[in-house]
Amino acid sequence: MNQNLTFKITGLKGNPRWLDSHAVPLRDTRGNITALLSVTRDITERKAVEDELKRSNAELEQFAYAISHDMRQPLRMVTSYLTLIEKALSGQLDDNTRQYFFFAIDGAKRMDQMILALLDYSRVGRKTEIKTQIASRAAVDEALLFLTPALEASGGSVEVSGDWPELIASRDELSRLLQNLIDNAIKYHEPNQPPQVEVHGSQSGNSFRVEVRDQGIGIAPDQIGRLFNVFSRLQSRSRFEGSGVGLALCRKIVEHHGGNIGVNSAGEGYGSVFWFELPIQPSHFISGENDFV
Ligand SMILES: Nc1ncnc2c1ncn2[C@@H]1O[C@H](COP(=O)(O)OP(=O)(O)OP(=O)(O)O)[C@@H](O)[C@H]1O
Ligand SMILES: [Mg+2]
Numbered sequence: 001m002n003q004n005l006t007f008k009i010t011g012l013k014g015n016p017r018w019l020d021s022h023a024v025p026l027r028d029t030r031g032n033i034t035a036l037l038s039v040t041r042d043i044t045e046r047k048a049v050e051d052e053l054k055r056s057n058a059e060l061e062q063f064a065y066a067i068s069h070d071m072r073q074p075l076r077m078v079t080s081y082l083t084l085i086e087k088a089l090s091g092q093l094d095d096n097t098r099q100y101f102f103f104a105i106d107g108a109k110r111m112d113q114m115i116l117a118l119l120d121y122s123r124v125g126r127k128t129e130i131k132t133q134i135a136s137r138a139a140v141d142e143a144l145l146f147l148t149p150a151l152e153a154s155g156g157s158v159e160v161s162g163d164w165p166e167l168i169a170s171r172d173e174l175s176r177l178l179q180n181l182i183d184n185a186i187k188y189h190e191p192n193q194p195p196q197v198e199v200h201g202s203q204s205g206n207s208f209r210v211e212v213r214d215q216g217i218g219i220a221p222d223q224i225g226r227l228f229n230v231f232s233r234l235q236s237r238s239r240f241e242g243s244g245v246g247l248a249l250c251r252k253i254v255e256h257h258g259g260n261i262g263v264n265s266a267g268e269g270y271g272s273v274f275w276f277e278l279p280i281q282p283s284h285f286i287s288g289e290n291d292f293v
Helices: 042-087 095-123 136-154 171-187 221-226 244-257 283-287
Strands: 003-010 016-027 033-042 132-135 156-162 166-169 194-204 207-214 261-266 272-279
Touching: 016 042, 033 136, 042 095, 095 244, 132 136, 132 171, 132 283, 136 156, 136 166, 136 171, 136 194, 136 261, 156 171, 166 171, 171 207, 171 244, 244 261, 244 272
Parallel strands: 156 194
Antiparallel strands: 003 016, 016 033, 132 166, 194 207, 207 272, 261 272
16 A cells, blocks of 8 residues: 655754655565555645645635624614614605615625625634534435425425445535535526426545536536636526625535535536535545654
8 A cells, every 4th residue: 555654854954844755565476565665755845835825825714704704793783774764764755765775775785695605605614613424415415404495485306316425524514515506506597497406426436526417597608717706696686696605615615625616517508517526535534644753
């Protein structure tokens, strides 16, 4: 079995260096190990860049969290005082002014929803539980439970098939990932066309793949690139409600688990297949990261 080891040593001048060692056993014709071939690289510079990136990412996330958290309070004041003023003036308002109040309050409420979604987004990987061995099938069942009212209102169906292995993941994040993808698959369809959604799980080696297939409105190929960005929406709010954070959240969850996410669609009107792949065991469970100093 190949072995990877990352460790720190202290050089002769007292400076710490990070080394990465990869070892492969050499065997004779009977399969007995006769020697070990090992290559060791000095990765101190790469480690310093990675640490700096981690630090600045953590700072950015803290910043996003603080902004979204602290902005809600003054915004709530705007909404409540606008509502109070509207009530106080109720007898004196003409139709136009009443509509202006409606737009102002509606805008403030929508901003609050966007901030809440952003808060949720900034929490991924920070405020969620640690990764443990979980049953992926339980995560999909939980997601479906949350979506029961939306599914019943749509008159459609969701079919779950394939393999749903156990894997090392955050149960809460996996459930939210599935919930967002299935929620979109239920939502983005023509009004006269009840959604038919298929959720298929499969396992190949150390990789767990899920496909969420719908027969809905589909996606134009030139729009696919921006779908996973925060606040990126292809449809107007009057046609489909939403804050445009769901897929960005999905991407962040998948990245937090060292996986990939994407979508295939033959174009508008041809449905979509959103997919993601996660490692069943994260790489450091296989290779191990050790600090010997
Ligand atoms: N299954 C789908 N079929 C067609 N278009 C989709 C599908 N899923 C997502 N989209 C498009 O991608 C956009 C972004 O989706 P995303 O889930 O991030 O946001 P949302 O659904 O608008 O809001 P929310 O934050 O409430 O999920 C959507 O507005 C829609 O235009
Ligand atoms: Mg969505």
